[in-house]
Amino acid sequence: MTKPRRGVRFPGRGVNGHVSSDGRRSSFSEISEDGSGSPVKTKSSPQLDDINEKAPERPQMSDYEKKKANFLTRTFWTFVMIGGFFAALFSGHIYIIACITAVQIVSFKEVIAIASVPSRARQLRPTKSLNWYWLATTMYFLYGETVIYYFKHIVLVDKVLLPLATHHRFISFVLYVIGFVFFVANLKAGHLKFQFTNFAWTHMALYLIVVQAHFVMNNVFEGMIWFFLPAALVITNDIFAYICGITFGRTQLIKLSPKKTVEGFIGAWIMTIIWAVFLTNVLMRSKYFICPVNDLGASIFTGLECDPNPVFLPHTYTLPYLFFLPEGTSFSFTTEPMQFHAIVLATFASLIAPFGGFFASGLKRTFKIKDFGDSIPGHGGMTDRMDCQFIMGFFAFIYYQTFIAQHKVNVGNVMELAITGLAPEEQIELIKGVSRYLVNQGVWGPEVSICLSQFYKMFANQLSSGS
Amino acid sequence: MTKPRRGVRFPGRGVNGHVSSDGRRSSFSEISEDGSGSPVKTKSSPQLDDINEKAPERPQMSDYEKKKANFLTRTFWTFVMIGGFFAALFSGHIYIIACITAVQIVSFKEVIAIASVPSRARQLRPTKSLNWYWLATTMYFLYGETVIYYFKHIVLVDKVLLPLATHHRFISFVLYVIGFVFFVANLKAGHLKFQFTNFAWTHMALYLIVVQAHFVMNNVFEGMIWFFLPAALVITNDIFAYICGITFGRTQLIKLSPKKTVEGFIGAWIMTIIWAVFLTNVLMRSKYFICPVNDLGASIFTGLECDPNPVFLPHTYTLPYLFFLPEGTSFSFTTEPMQFHAIVLATFASLIAPFGGFFASGLKRTFKIKDFGDSIPGHGGMTDRMDCQFIMGFFAFIYYQTFIAQHKVNVGNVMELAITGLAPEEQIELIKGVSRYLVNQGVWGPEVSICLSQFYKMFANQLSSGS
Incomplete structure (x- = not known):
């Protein structure tokens, strides 16, 4: 298997180099971040590549072989990811939380790494450790908030946990301030620009990735459907955008991403809405999906029990009287209110979430990198796969809290x-x-x-x- | 009055130019940000200054005259600020909130301005408007949260305000997302670095200034003392640090700020604690200071009424028995618990808050500027005066919420x-x-x-x- 790594391209005529790197992203989700393919071109001309390239260690491969190898790697890892995801989904909420935590940490690592690329030479040890300290502090704060919120009845009667819970924000603040003082005390003339950039960048990453991913975890606690449906809609929208784009695509959508078209964008919206209604219909049949977590040991096999939130119960809607119809005519239909919420989520997944991806594309261009990392063989970095998921999860969280959550006394x-x-x-x-x-x-x-x-x-x- | 402006220095032999710019900061609070004086030197050598200088428009002034003019401007504006502050403090909570809002906006303006200095040439209109849009959105969100929290009884019974209150976070999120989509849609190849830097920088400013300043407003609502005491301690600590520094100062404290000494730092801590106990003793006598706002029309003349929080009521403390004393001896003293909290606040103001100032100094060095702006004649920018206040206010907020607030539950x-x-x-x-x-x-x-x-x-x- 020849796995091209970031910054290392195969020898050969310049054009081949690009075909090879394009080939890597030839499967369905090309649409989602293809805009970032071009920066490679701006970084170094094909001629320069030839000069910079190390001596070839393997025999030269044909375009076809390279494409095929890439395609196989990518397909294999796509199935590994899908399999792993569904295994976690069905094994229980704790496993999904573990997955999200892993994604959160890997994405954070990738994003802070790209900012220090231009300054890799300056190995400022304290600054590097500090990045991880910020992450730990933020996660301590966020997990603490979640645990206190969802497990009050356990935390508040425990002698050890109680003081941690009642002083949680204070403790988190003190931890943060320790980091802040450490940062300031380690400022060094000559490195200031790097240190402040790193500070700002780490805070951006914490806010864009860690905080947003955390809301996704809260969605899991509110019921698997609030996590799974938004995530699935983003992924399927990507696929529909690709299909509609190559079928009808004519008009360019956004300057940064030449391959994205208005037709793909709109077509995917319609398709995603239809798919959302269907998927919601299926998911609603399982209490494992619609119940909030009241038992952390639950899996798809044990199931969950609860009085479902009213949005999952059928409701009869009568349409308003239309003037051109004979008097007395009225139409009514019965469906679950959740279907309307699913349409809203689908609309956000189609029209707004892709901007998370465009944002990530822009960032990659800014730093002249093709992918955020190489965490997933054949796919690039974790962040490349998750770029639209963060804002979607955040939206689902706010939407759930505003329109769905029942503030029941417990x-x-x-x-x-x-x-x-x-x-x-x-x-x-x-x-x-x-x-x-x-x-x-x-x-x-x-x-x-x-x-x-x-x-x-x-x-x-x-x-x-x-x- | 000859008021030196940023970047424009008086003609004359190079050394004079520096004396002049140092003269500006010759009054008591020199200690707080003098580390930033040196970047001027690194920016352009005295010789270069002479060449770049425009032809003198006024007759050359002597060192003494310049110093005097500066001192007068600075002293005059110091008194204007002190007078304005106390006028607002005594006129009522609304006036202090207005002051804090003004400080917040001016500081935000100064901080976002310094990041765009190197790119001033590229006038990207949408990016500039977007900065203000982020500010408006953040303020809408934060003010809304505060109003909903403190004025539930009004907001929740009002027909117009109710939907705004119950959907507040959703509306804020939608406003934010609109800005985000607008930002992404306006990304332009060639300007990416500037646009993303601006994005990160604006978010840092929102977080460091707007969010932290907002907590200061919540302190005002909890009782004037929770705003006034921390703010006063930071300012007086500055003065004590200067006095102790010039009197005993020998050992340098931090690399970035050559004029700050360990002796000044420690001496100021002791002095600030003594002063905090005295000031608290005085402030506690006034219910206007210790009562939470239950009447927005209150001023120092009308006063406020409430059952004071128990921290303001005297309590008798008995010291533990000490083995070397005869049996039966015991010492006890009576004081208000607030005095202990005042000592904690004084300690934070002395040992931690200055790091907010060091952070600001570092930032100014990074951007090779002497002041954040020229909002206050003779003093530099608003941010220069407020750099330690933000983190202090945030600490006071968290401390109050954790250890003092009575969640009135019966x-x-x-x-x-x-x-x-x-x-x-x-x-x-x-x-x-x-x-x-x-x-x-x-x-x-x-x-x-x-x-x-x-x-x-x-x-x-x-x-x-x-x-």
């Missing part, structure tokens, strides 16, 4: 209120009140009442001796 | 939530959770634990027979 948030907001005497009063309510309601039988009355006495003793 | 509303919002099993889980918490915290002794364990068994029986 034990976790009542307990949080009681533990963080009430004084011990008030907490005891709460226990007494709720217990009395349960006895009154007949939930607790008389035998509990007897213990309860003893208990009350102890409360009283405790209080009088305690305070 | 037994009544927690019980209401528990009884109306939870199912019986969940209520039992709540009782178990809170009980376990009380035992963990040591509020409930072991004798309660024994009954509790019996109790748990009954819970279990009850649950298994009940469900």
Whole structure:
């Protein structure tokens, strides 16, 4: 297998070099970032390539052989990724979270690496370690927020975790400030430009990749469908854009990416909407997909149980009376409200998410690189595959929180209120009140009442001796 | 008045030019950013200055005259700023918010301007407008969050404001995405480096200035003291550092700023703590300072009324028994807990906040500028005066929220939530959770634990027979 690596091209006549590097991206998702193919040309002319090239170590391959080898590598790894993804998807939420974390870290690594390319010579150790420190701090902050939000009932009664939870933002801030002071204390005249660029760049990467990817994890907790549907729509939109583009494509869409056409863009939108309605219909049948995570051990085989959010329940819509129809005529149809939300998600995936990809293309051009890295053989970097996913996941998160989430009262948030907001005497009063309510309601039988009355006495003793 | 402007120095022998520009920063707060004085030297040698200088339009002034003129301008504007600040402080919270907003906008303008200095020639109109669009979007988001948080009772009953409030994050996201798409659509080959740098830079400015300054506004809402005390401590620490520095200063503190000394740094810390205790003692006497804003029309004359937060109420502390003292001896003293918090704030203002200033100095060196702008005659840019304030305000916010804020929750509303919002099993889980918490915290002794364990068994029986 001849796997071309970044910056190393095969010897041969200049043109071949380009065919080879184009061949790498000849499969379906070419559309998504092909605009970045050209920078290679601007970086060094074919003639220069020939001079810079090291002596060939292997016999020269024909165009056809190279294309075929590339195609095979790429296809093989496409299936590996798809297989791995579905395995994780079905094994449970924890596995998907692990996948997202891995994608997050690899993408972060790729993105911070490209900014330090021009300054690779200057090996500023502290700056490099600091990048990882920022990542660790940000992840500590974000994971902490998520864990506290979703696992309140566990975190708040644990003696070790409680102080970490109630001071979480303060601790994260202190960690951040330590990094900040370290950064400032290590500023060196002569390296300032590099250090500040690195600082700004790392913060951009944290914000564009780590923060956004994190919202995707929250989507997983809200129900697998809120993660899977947006991700699937972005990928399929890419494919539809390619198909529509090569079939009808005529008008160029954006200056930066010559191969993207208006016809591909619009055609993919229509196709993605149809596909979204179909896919949603299928996914809604599985409670594993529509239920929020109430059991982290769940997999597709054990399934999940919950009262589904009302958006997944069929609803009959009656169309408004249209003046040109005979009086009394009315049309109505029954569908799940989720279908309308799926159309909104599909529209975002088709019309807005690609701009995440264009943004990534522009970045690659700016730094005159072809791919963000070589994490996935035959595909380039992780970021190249994920560029449209981050903004899509963020949108899905905000959309879910605004229009779908039911802010139901649960034990976790009542307990949080009681533990963080009430004084011990008030907490005891709460226990007494709720217990009395349960006895009154007949939930607790008389035998509990007897213990309860003893208990009350102890409360009283405790209080009088305690305070 | 001869006011030296950025980049324009007075004619004369080279050395004079430097004396003149140093003279500008000869008053007390010299310490805070003097490290930035040197870049002027590196930018152009004195000899070059003489050549580049335009023909003198005014008669040459002596060193003494220039220094005097500068000193007068600077002193005059110092008093204007102090006067304006106290006028706003006493006129009411709205006026202080307006001041902070103005500082925020001016600083943002200065900071984004320095990044476009090297590319001033390329007048990319859309990019420039976009900077202001990002600012507007960020401010809409942040102000909205604050208004919704502090004025729930007004916002949530208003027919017009309600949908804006319930969809606030979604609307902000959509506004942001519009800007993002506009940015990507306007990417132009050949300008990419500039455009992406601008994007990253603007986001850094939004994060470092606008977001942090915004937390300062939240401090104002929590009570004037939470805004005034941190701000005052940073300013006075600057003065103390200067005084201690010129008096005892010997050891250099940081490579970037030759005039900052360890002695000044440590001396200022001690002085700032003493001053913080004194200032806090004075401020705590005024309810205008310690009460949260419950009336936006309040001023120092009308005052504010509230039950003060317990940190402002005297508390008697008994020191632990010391082994070398006769038995039975004990020391106790009475003070407000706020005094300890004031010491923490003073410590941050002395030891950490200056790093905000060092960061700004480093930035100015990187861009080879002396000041961020000329917004305040005789003082340089707004950012030069505020560089340590942003991180201090952010710290005060996080500190207040973590250790001081009382999340006004009472037994009544927690019980209401528990009884109306939870199912019986969940209520039992709540009782178990809170009980376990009380035992963990040591509020409930072991004798309660024994009954509790019996109790748990009954819970279990009850649950298994009940469900």
